[in-house]
Amino acid sequence: MKTRELKQKAKTLIVLVVLITFLTTFSGINLVGNTYKTGNEPNQLISLTSKWRELNILCVVITYPENLEKRTKFVNETWTRQCNKTIFVSDEHNGEFPTIKVTDQKGKSELWAKSRNAIELLYYKYLNKFDWFFKAEDDTYVVMDNLRKFLYFKDSSKLEWYGKAMINGSDNSIYPHGGAGYAFGSKALKQLVEVGFKNGPNCPKDSVSSPNYDVYLGSCLTNSGIELIKDCFDSHGRELFHPLSFQDEFALAWDKSNYFYKNSLNKVATEKCCSSESVSFHKVIGREQLFMDYFIREFKPPDKKSQR
Template identity: 45%
Template sequence: MKCAFIYSNFNIRNILALLLIILLVFNLLQFSSYAQFAIRQTSFSSPSNFYSFTLAQEEEVKKTDDPFVNGKLLDAKAWTKVRILCFVLTQPKNLDTRAAYVKRTWGSRCGKTLYISDTNNETFPTIAVTNYTGHKQLWAKTRKTFELIYDKYFDDFDWFLKADDDTYVIVDNLKKFLYNKDPFALEYYGKFFKPYVKSGYPSGGAGYVIGKRGLDRLVNIAFKKGPQCLPESAPRAEDCVIGWCMEDSGVKLSRESVDSEGKELFHSFSPQREFIIPWSRIPFYSQFSIHKIGGDYCCSNQSITFHYVKGAEMLFLDYMFHNLTKFV
């Protein structure tokens, strides 16, 4: 009698438990060794080669074999047509160690991905949008990028995602999350932080996504006359300022960027740190968050983003999330 294996739906919580065990055994040096091996094996031995992908590779990375959301079969074509533009904040020194891994993994799955840096780099490519440079000037980059997107890409996309160069995004889950959302509604989505901004602000590293109407109001209301929306030159935390600006525009951060069990979709830490939060971070994270955190509460099976994921760990997560199948 032949044995039949039934492939169940992808389960992120089970993968996270497996990741935790593996990551406790292997240290970062081993991850680095893995990265070097992976780069050699894929012929990305130099920055110029690493940034150059064939059409076949680009198409392969966009494929998905998970047509389920909350256990229900979607129209196989409908959710894949959600139009998302992603932009990633980076800097020249991070191109090889961070941004290149975004491009190698999830960056190619958005409808379009812009890499925003301090200088123009035609090889990668990256775009410089402001003369303000450095980590303390992330708000300048963010504000000018939203203006650029509004001017050049507004008609081509319905949703606009901001991420850092150490943010990992499961783009298929993002598209499925947005499939039944209205890009003209007066709300946007991300990891909800509650202090500083009356209506809340999104954790910048966890990424946040703004709909078409939200972007229009951000650029034409908040940027032009919002009393809280700071100018490009303000060296303030980008995520706090976007919270103030969106509040000025009349668009509120959703308090329900969670699944049907109330588990969060956007995460400020890497999977292992979301699962077992370092003691030093528990007071901050619990004070800022509005939903339960850590352990069994940490992560939805439909999670969308994780933060502080760099280099080889990003390759590793991408492999785990897109290749492992659970047998029952």
């Protein structure tokens, strides 16, 4: 068997073990069959869950033409189906998928142009149609029920941006990690486009080439008067937005030299991965989306009470 195939099988096994351990160990809110189970009274639980699901959320996914078959189609088949609307933006129009062309510039070095233009698309076409927006990449996996529950307790009319806070090593500024995804309300979207995107050098034009688009976004947010919320934690201090895959997030506790560990604003929270109310994971590629979707939404661990 080829070395590559062995590595892939080993990776799959690790993910399987970690996921099963996670799902059968953590207490609190757990997704089982698309329903939150808590210690609350049944009627109260049904009422809250109904309210969470009433939130009107538009999801936008950044992708590339070459990724449609090997990545994006799996995103389209899994978590995005729980968004009220999903749009896929790229550098080419594809009516069959479909994707919306937002820039002529191609490649990862042009991510800022694609991201900025995607945000402007949301502003001009959807600003008054949705309360919340969530931006992801084609290797982001989102637990939509957890996102809805998280946003239910937030105010979309506030100038706030929610995601994984990172530190820019060159100037110690704070920015949201793009791969982990981020959520923002209609008020923040309006402010970013009308104030930030018109603020000259502090918020680069779409012609600027750089793969560090999330750093640019951090600068835009700061100069727009929008607050990047730095403590997106659960009640146990565990983070909700993750810049790495499920299994790699666990490894951060032992790898202090890792880029994401060193540049994460919240070092302590990083070591406490992962919350049972986690919203997103990054670097979930291709069929791994199906794998995550099954174990988070369909897999039913044994009831602890029945094992006693």
